[in-house]
Amino acid sequence: MAAKAGARPIPNQEPGASSRSPTRMQGPKGLGQLPLLSQAIAESWMESGAAGTRTGAHMRCRHCWWWLYALCHSTSPMRVADGVGGWRDYGVDPSQFSGTLMRTCERLVKEGRFVPSNPIGILTASYCELLQNKVPLLGSSTACIVVLDRTSHRLHTANLGDSGFLVVRGGEVVHRSDEQQHYFNTPFQLSIAPPEAEGVVLSDSPDAADSTSFDVQLGDIILTATDGLFDNMPDYMILQELKKLKNSNYESIQQTARSIAEQAHELAYDPNYMSPFAQFACDNGLNVRGGKPDDITVLLSIVAEYTD
Numbered sequence: 001m002a003a004k005a006g007a008r009p010i011p012n013q014e015p016g017a018s019s020r021s022p023t024r025m026q027g028p029k030g031l032g033q034l035p036l037l038s039q040a041i042a043e044s045w046m047e048s049g050a051a052g053t054r055t056g057a058h059m060r061c062r063h064c065w066w067w068l069y070a071l072c073h074s075t076s077p078m079r080v081a082d083g084v085g086g087w088r089d090y091g092v093d094p095s096q097f098s099g100t101l102m103r104t105c106e107r108l109v110k111e112g113r114f115v116p117s118n119p120i121g122i123l124t125a126s127y128c129e130l131l132q133n134k135v136p137l138l139g140s141s142t143a144c145i146v147v148l149d150r151t152s153h154r155l156h157t158a159n160l161g162d163s164g165f166l167v168v169r170g171g172e173v174v175h176r177s178d179e180q181q182h183y184f185n186t187p188f189q190l191s192i193a194p195p196e197a198e199g200v201v202l203s204d205s206p207d208a209a210d211s212t213s214f215d216v217q218l219g220d221i222i223l224t225a226t227d228g229l230f231d232n233m234p235d236y237m238i239l240q241e242l243k244k245l246k247n248s249n250y251e252s253i254q255q256t257a258r259s260i261a262e263q264a265h266e267l268a269y270d271p272n273y274m275s276p277f278a279q280f281a282c283d284n285g286l287n288v289r290g291g292k293p294d295d296i297t298v299l300l301s302i303v304a305e306y307t308d
Helices: 085-090 094-110 119-131 235-242 250-268 276-283
Strands: 034-043 057-061 064-068 075-083 139-149 154-160 164-169 172-176 181-183 190-192 210-215 221-225 297-306
Touching: 075 094, 075 221, 075 297, 085 094, 094 119, 094 139, 119 139, 119 154, 119 190, 139 164, 139 221, 154 164, 164 235, 172 235, 221 235, 235 250, 250 297
Parallel strands: none
Antiparallel strands: 034 297, 057 064, 064 075, 075 139, 139 154, 139 190, 154 210, 164 172, 164 221, 221 297
């Protein structure tokens, strides 16, 4: 058994209460040598992708959005946002909130309203714009932002909820995001609720995002993904797939990213597989087994040398 797919906009509850019922889920250099992110994406629902430093590349994966933008020769921001699927029960398209949040981030970065070392700042500014819309955009979303400052060789991150990132070096995970949950299956999330539900629907501040900064090295692999990956594949499985990545060209990165997403998708529908999500559920007193069908988005990047 596995819990119902998709987080829900839920009333505040006591810890230990579950926001989803425990039922079987239904599917879904001009400046010298600077580091460059060689990038590719893969997800389990569509047959398209983007690589390198293509400007403003984005793609919808049901209610997940990712966005990649190379800002001149100085920074490379990457983000994923996962809309809360439970809003469908209220006639709201979950992708609208996460997609608008990411498009707003993109516009603010293009306008120069962005400090690489403060990814929470761009998330806050984008969310505030949504709040100020004359016509409220209802919904909720988790968000993960990863920014490479190519002049300082540092990675700045902000993660709110249960999407996240891994940094892999020499076949080992050297940095990873911390998943943020209020209690089982209830991630931190940005929300906009109708007036009658304000104070009832769970909503977190962007300032609640976990923020880190650290140095990166040439050859570091940065994987950013929605919880659909991490709920179905433990780190050791992800590392096994990353070992197949032999170089930093687009084709190799794309093939590896797609392989990871496809394996996670297959495991999500295995009723006998003890997934990380099922194990977490058991740790919380639920009799759950199987994968967790969910939208899966994977953004894979490698820190390489920029020699143009």
